[in-house]
Amino acid sequence: MSHEAAMIVGGGQTGAYAAMSLREAGFGGRIVVIGEEAHAPYDRPPLSKAMLTQEPMPAPAPFHAPAKLDERGIELRLATRVVEIDRSAARLRLADGATVPYDRLLLATGGTARHLAVPGGERALTVRTLEDAMAIRARLGQGVRVVCVGAGVIGLEVAASARARGAEVTVLEAGAACMGRSLTPAFAQWLGALHEGAGVRLRFGVTVREITGEGVVCADGVVPADVVIVGIGITRNTELAVAAGLAVEGGIVVDEFCRTEDPAIFAAGDVAAFWHPFYGSRLRLEAWRHAMNHGIAAGRAMAGRREAYADLPWFWTDQHGVNLQVAGLPERAASSVLRGAMGGASFAVFHLDAEGCVVGATGVNAAREIRAAQALIGLRRPADAAALADPSRNLQGVVAAMRLG
Ligand SMILES: Cc1cc2nc3c(=O)[nH]c(=O)nc-3n(C[C@H](O)[C@H](O)[C@H](O)COP(=O)(O)OP(=O)(O)OC[C@H]3O[C@@H](n4cnc5c(N)ncnc54)[C@H](O)[C@@H]3O)c2cc1C
Numbered sequence: 001m002s003h004e005a006a007m008i009v010g011g012g013q014t015g016a017y018a019a020m021s022l023r024e025a026g027f028g029g030r031i032v033v034i035g036e037e038a039h040a041p042y043d044r045p046p047l048s049k050a051m052l053t054q055e056p057m058p059a060p061a062p063f064h065a066p067a068k069l070d071e072r073g074i075e076l077r078l079a080t081r082v083v084e085i086d087r088s089a090a091r092l093r094l095a096d097g098a099t100v101p102y103d104r105l106l107l108a109t110g111g112t113a114r115h116l117a118v119p120g121g122e123r124a125l126t127v128r129t130l131e132d133a134m135a136i137r138a139r140l141g142q143g144v145r146v147v148c149v150g151a152g153v154i155g156l157e158v159a160a161s162a163r164a165r166g167a168e169v170t171v172l173e174a175g176a177a178c179m180g181r182s183l184t185p186a187f188a189q190w191l192g193a194l195h196e197g198a199g200v201r202l203r204f205g206v207t208v209r210e211i212t213g214e215g216v217v218c219a220d221g222v223v224p225a226d227v228v229i230v231g232i233g234i235t236r237n238t239e240l241a242v243a244a245g246l247a248v249e250g251g252i253v254v255d256e257f258c259r260t261e262d263p264a265i266f267a268a269g270d271v272a273a274f275w276h277p278f279y280g281s282r283l284r285l286e287a288w289r290h291a292m293n294h295g296i297a298a299g300r301a302m303a304g305r306r307e308a309y310a311d312l313p314w315f316w317t318d319q320h321g322v323n324l325q326v327a328g329l330p331e332r333a334a335s336s337v338l339r340g341a342m343g344g345a346s347f348a349v350f351h352l353d354a355e356g357c358v359v360g361a362t363g364v365n366a367a368r369e370i371r372a373a374q375a376l377i378g379l380r381r382p383a384d385a386a387a388l389a390d391p392s393r394n395l396q397g398v399v400a401a402m403r404l405g
Contacts, residue, residue, distance in 0.1 A: 004029035005101060006302055007092060009082045009240065010108035011035020013043070013288065014269025014295035016063040018106050021299030023072045029103070031074045034092070038079040039130060040066070045288055047133035048154055049318055052161035057137060060130050085244040087262060104302045107241055107252055107260075107267040108295065111234030111286065116149060120211035124228040127154060139227045142166035147216050147225040149208055151178045153317045155231030156191070159200050160319040162229075170201040170223055172208060172216060182326045184336050187349055187362055191324070198320045234286060236271045249273050251284045256308040258298040268298035278310045278378070279329075287315035312374055325370045328377045330360030337389045339369060348373070356382035368395065375399045 006022055006029060008015045015033050022031055035041065042060035050058050069076065084093040085105070092100045113126030125136050136158065140146070146162040148155045151173035163169045177188035178195070192202050203223075210217040215225035238248045246260050247253035251273030258266045258274065268274070269291045276283045285294075290311065297309035316325045333351030340347030348363035350373060357380050361373030372395035376383055379402050387393045 002027070002029040004103040006031045006104040006106070007100060007102040008033045008106045008108055009092070010106075010110055010237075010269070010271070011037055011039075011041045011076065011078060012108060012110045012269065013041060013063060013291040014110065014271075014298070015106070015108035016041035017292050017295030018108060018268060018299040018302070019074045020064060020068075020072065021296040022302050023074060023299075025300045025303035025305055027299075027303045031072075032077055032100070033074065034077045034080050034082055034094070034100070036079070036081045037129060040064075040069075040076055040078065042130065043288075044128070047130065048127050048157040049161060051130075051133045052137050052140060052158065053164045057134075082240060085240050085265075087244050087265070090264060103264065105265045106258075106298050106302060107265065107271060108269045108298070109237035109240065110270040111236045114230070114232050114235050116208055116211065116230050116232065118208055118210050121230075123211045123213075124149065124230045126230055127158060128234070136227070136229060140165040140167055143168060145215070145224055145226045146170070147172060147223050147228045148231060149173075149216065149228065150231040150233075151175070151180075151202065151204070152231055152233065153179060153315075155229070156195065156319050157317060158229050158231060159195065160198065163198050163200055163320070167227075169199070170203065170225075171195070172206040172218065172223065173202070173204050174207060176204050178202070182330050183362055184330075184349055184351075186338075186342060190342050190364075191319070193343075194320055194322060234270065236284070238271060241267065249282065253282070256310065257301040257306060258294065258309065259301065266298050266302055268294040274309065276310060277308050278312065283313070285313055287313065289314050312377055314370070314374065323365050323367070324362070325367065326360070326362050327370050327373050328358070328360030330362060332359045337385045339389055340366070340391050350376075350383070350385075350388045352383065352385065356385065358383050358388075372396060372399050376402065379403065381405070 040062045081095040082092045113128040115121045144167045146167040146169045148159045148171045159169045178191040216223045241252045252267035254267045255275045258268045270286045293311045314327045330351040334354040337350045346365040348366040348369035351360035353359045358376040363370045387398045
């Protein structure tokens with residue numbers, strides 16, 4: 001057993017996977033996950049889905065069973081906030097004044113749901129933690145007037161869940177479309193129609209001015225609400241890194257090995273702005289698979305392995321019983337190709353750059369197409385757009401042909 005201590009700040013998905021992979025990569029010292037929340041690391045996607053709709057409410061799903069954590073000698077220090085990193089002494093200071101030494105440190109502090117910076121903004125609920133989901137769940141019900149601010153993934157998922165509980169739901173969005181950053185205009189229109197078909201009212205180009213006891217005040221009047229929920233993104237929890245003098249550019253800056261400029265300090269997950277060797281640029285992602293795989297990569301890097309992290313972006317969302325998946329970076333596309341019929345039971349859009357290479361894909365109930373798209377993105381070669389558009393052409397065959405060509 002080594003006498004070294006690895007401290008992981010943040011008991012979310014990234015921290016949980018990092019701790020396990022650090023041990024599995026052979027680190028023999030002490031591993032402690034220090035988390036501000038009172039719960040062992042749990043899965044967040046159900047917070048805006050099953051936890052709002054299912055009866056009875058599903059219990060939070062922990063990433064690792066307590067017995068497994070014990071067996072691997074991973075300690076959880078919960079309900080504990082780290083307030084300072086003293087880099088010169090290699091110590092953390094906790095909110096209760098205690099200090100904890102580290103030899104290797106991972107910052108996996110994730111993000112905090114953003115509130116609306118308007119008068120009464122604090123009246124609105126957000127969804128990031130188990131307590132948030134329980135507070136929203138308790139307010140939902142038949143005929144309750146719910147206003148969701150933001151037509152991004154979280155706002156739309158909550159809108160769908162609230163509707164499933166019989167609420168009267170309105171979504172207010174400042175932009176012009178649903179999930180405007182990831183979807184083509186036609187796709188976004190389809191998604192909007194899905195919501196409207198389920199009885200959700202959508203309003204675009206809306207600026208919220210105030211939230212009052214009556215509802216949401218917009219330029220053209222008040223949208224009455226019993227509950228207001230905002231889904232307008234997160235603020236990355238970078239304050240420890242900033243105060244410690246580490247580089248932060250919208251997220252804690254790390255290389256492809258999750259390393260900050262301090263050789264003892266690593267960062268990963270939602271909080272990180274990481275170098276992606278495939279894109280040759282820095283990315284910030286907020287997605288489940290990234291949190292898991294970046295956490296695993298960070299654990300290995302902390303154990304001294306040199307394996308560059310180059311997982312391609314991917315996320316899914318479930319709304320009104322439909323599974324939507326997004327791979328790659330659709331926002332970097334110059335054109336797109338539809339496979340299947342928009343509005344059919346299953347369809348996908350491949351996003352191509354100016355050279356005709358697949359840079360992203362968006363699919364509805366189209367997991368196979370999205371898997372193929374990930375392979376195509378990785379190949380970075382001009383694709384046969386006609387073959388992509390033709391549902392009778394086997395995509396595995398298209399991928400195989402491109403690999404050979
Ligand atoms: C409601 C919801 C639904 C989602 N649905 C999907 C989905 O369908 N598909 C998908 O791909 N992704 C989804 N995601 C995204 C995914 O869950 C996140 O990307 C992932 O949870 C990020 O994990 P993380 O560990 O990096 O950060 P976080 O989950 O934010 O965890 C960070 C932890 O660090 C703690 N912490 C912060 N500062 C300190 C400190 N100073 N001291 C101690 N502890 C600290 C925080 O309290 C928190 O527990 C969803 C997220 C949410 C919130």
